[in-house]
Amino acid sequence: MKSTVKSLLLAAVFVLPSVRAHGHITSWIINGxxxxxxxxxxxxxxxxxxxxxxxxxxxxxxxYWSPIVACGGMSAPNSVLTWDVQAGSTITAKWDEWDxxxxxxxxxxxxxxxxxxxxxxxxxxxxxxxISHAGWDGREFASERITRGLTWDFKIPAEIAPGHYLIRxxxxxxxxPNEPQPYPVCFQANVKSSGNVRPTxxxxxxxxxxxxxxxxxxxxxxxxxxxxxxxxxPAVYDFKRATPAPAPAPAPAPTNSPKPSPPAAKPSPSTGxxxxxxxxxxxxxxxxxxxxxxxxxxxx
Numbered sequence: 001m002k003s004t005v006k007s008l009l010l011a012a013v014f015v016l017p018s019v020r021a022h023g024h025i026t027s028w029i030i031n032g033x034x035x036x037x038x039x040x041x042x043x044x045x046x047x048x049x050x051x052x053x054x055x056x057x058x059x060x061x062x063x064y065w066s067p068i069v070a071c072g073g074m075s076a077p078n079s080v081l082t083w084d085v086q087a088g089s090t091i092t093a094k095w096d097e098w099d100x101x102x103x104x105x106x107x108x109x110x111x112x113x114x115x116x117x118x119x120x121x122x123x124x125x126x127x128x129x130x131i132s133h134a135g136w137d138g139r140e141f142a143s144e145r146i147t148r149g150l151t152w153d154f155k156i157p158a159e160i161a162p163g164h165y166l167i168r169x170x171x172x173x174x175x176x177p178n179e180p181q182p183y184p185v186c187f188q189a190n191v192k193s194s195g196n197v198r199p200t201x202x203x204x205x206x207x208x209x210x211x212x213x214x215x216x217x218x219x220x221x222x223x224x225x226x227x228x229x230x231x232x233x234p235a236v237y238d239f240k241r242a243t244p245a246p247a248p249a250p251a252p253a254p255t256n257s258p259k260p261s262p263p264a265a266k267p268s269p270s271t272g273x274x275x276x277x278x279x280x281x282x283x284x285x286x287x288x289x290x291x292x293x294x295x296x297x298x299x300x
Contacts, residue, residue: 023095023096023097023098023099023150023183024037024038024039024040024095024096025037025038025051025093025094025095025096025169025185026039026046026094026095026096027094028051028083028091028092028093028094028187029091029092029094030083030084030085030089030091031084031085031086031089034094035049035050035083036048036049036051037049037051037094037185038051038052038053038054038185039096040053040054048079048081049080049081049187050080050081050082050083050187050188050189051080051185051186051187052071052072052073052075052076052080052123052166052185052186052187052188053073053075053077053080054072054073054185055068055072055073055074055075061173061181061182061183062182062183062184064180064182064206064209064216065206065209066206067124067205067206068124069182069184069205069206069209070122070123070124070126070128070168070184070186070204070205070206071123071166071168071184071185071186072183072184072185072186074122076118076119076120076121076122076123078119078120080119080188081188082117082118082119082164082188082189082190083187083188083189083190084189084190084192085156085167085189085190085191085192086156086191086192086193087156087157087158087159087160087162087191087192087193087194087195088155088156088157088158088193089155089156090153090154090155090156091153091154091155091156091167092151092152092153093151093152093154093169093185094150094151095146095150095151095152096150097150098143098146098147098150098171099147100144100147101175102143102171102173102175102181103140103141103143103144103173103174103175103220104135104141104142104143104171104172104173104174104180104215105133105134105135105136105141105142105143105171105172105215105229105231105232106133106134106142106143106146106152106169106170106171106172107130107132107133107134107169107170107172107231107232107233108130108131108132108133108154108167108168108169108170109128109129109130109131109167109168109170109233110128110129110131110156110160110165110166110167110168111123111126111127111128111129111165111166111168111202112126112127112163112164112165112198113126113163113164113165113166113188114164115163115164116164117164117188117190118164118165118166118188118189119188121166123166123168123186123205124204124205124206125204126166126204127202127203127204128168128202128203128204128205128208129199129201129202129203129234129237130203130233130234130235130236130237131154131155131156131157131236131237132154132155132236133231133233133236134231135229135230135231136226136227136229138227142171143171143173146171152169154169156191157195157197157237157239158193158195158239159195159196159197159239159240159242160191160193160195160197160198160199160239161193161195161196161197161198162191162192162193162194162195163190163191164188164189164190164191165188165189165190165191166186166187166188166189167186167187167189168184168185168186169184169185169186170182170183170184170185171183172215172231172232174215174218174220175220177217177218177219177220177221178216178217180215180216180218182209197239197242199237199239199242201234201237203233203234208232208233208234209232209233211232211233211234212230212231212232212233213232214228214229214230214232215229215231215232216232
C-alpha cells in the first residue's frame with residue numbers, strides 16, 4: 001500500500017505542473033511606452049509589433065537542439081517593426097501568465113544585425129552575446145518571480161555600440177527532467193548609444209546550450225543540487241572590461257540564407273541520477289496541455 005501511495009504521489013508531481021498553459025508576452029515597456037507583444041492565436045488583436053513571431057502554437061517553447069530556438073520561430077517577415085531602444089535603459093517584459101511549476105532560469109542575449117536592420121535576417125545565423133541571466137538565488141528560481149508579478153526587467157548595456165540588434169528574452173522551464181523547455185522571445189531594435197563596444201565573445205544557437213549544459217539533466221524533484229546550478233550558455237559579457245572593437249564584417253544577407261531542416265531525431269536524454277519513478281506519470285510524462293487564451297490588450 002505504501003508503495004502504491006508513493007507511486008501516485010510521484011505521478012502527481014509530474015502531472016500538476018502541466019495543467020496550466022505557459023504564456024506569451026503581451027507588451028514590452030521601452031522608454032516608458034507600452035509596445036504590443038505577439039500571440040500566435042490572435043496576432044491581429046495585438047497590432048503591429050517588433051516581436052518576432054513564434055512558429056510553435058504550443059504556447060511558445062522550442063527544442064533546445066533546433067536552430068528555431070534562437071528566437072522561437074523561423075519567420076522574419078517584413079511586417080515586423082523595429083523599436084528604438086536607448087542604451088543603458090531598462091526594458092520590462094510583461095507576460096500574460098506563467099505557471100509556478102515551470103521553474104528555471106531567465107536569460108537575455110543580443111545579436112547585431114546588418115546596418116540595414118534585422119528584418120528578414122535569420123536569427124540562427126547571427127552571433128549572440130549574453131547581457132544578463134538569473135538562476136537559483138538560494139531561495140527560488142528566477143522564473144518564480146515572473147509567476148508573482150508577470151513582469152521581468154533587464155537592462156541594455158550602456159557601453160554597447162549603436163546599431164540594429166535582435167534582443168532576446170528567455171525562460172527555461174525545467175519541470176520535465178531531461179527535457180527542458182526554452183521559451184525564447186525576440187524583438188527587433190535600433191539601439192541609440194554613444195558607446196563603442198561590439199562584443200566579440202559570441203555564440204550561435206543552438207550550440208550555445210552546449211556550454212554549462214547541466215540544465216539538460218537537472219531534476220527539480222530529487223537528486224540535483226540547486227546551489228550548484230548555473231544558467232546555460234556563456235558568461236554574461238563584461239562590457240566594463242571590453243576593448244572597443246572595429247566595426248564588424250557585414251552580417252549574413254537577409255534573403256538567401258536557407259531555412260534549417262528539422263532535426264532528424266531528438267537526442268537521447270541523459271538519465272543522470274534519475275530513477276524509474278519518472279515513468280510513473282500517466283501518459284507522456286509531463287506533457288503540457290495546450291490552452292488557448294484570449295489576450296487582453298495591455299499597451300496604452
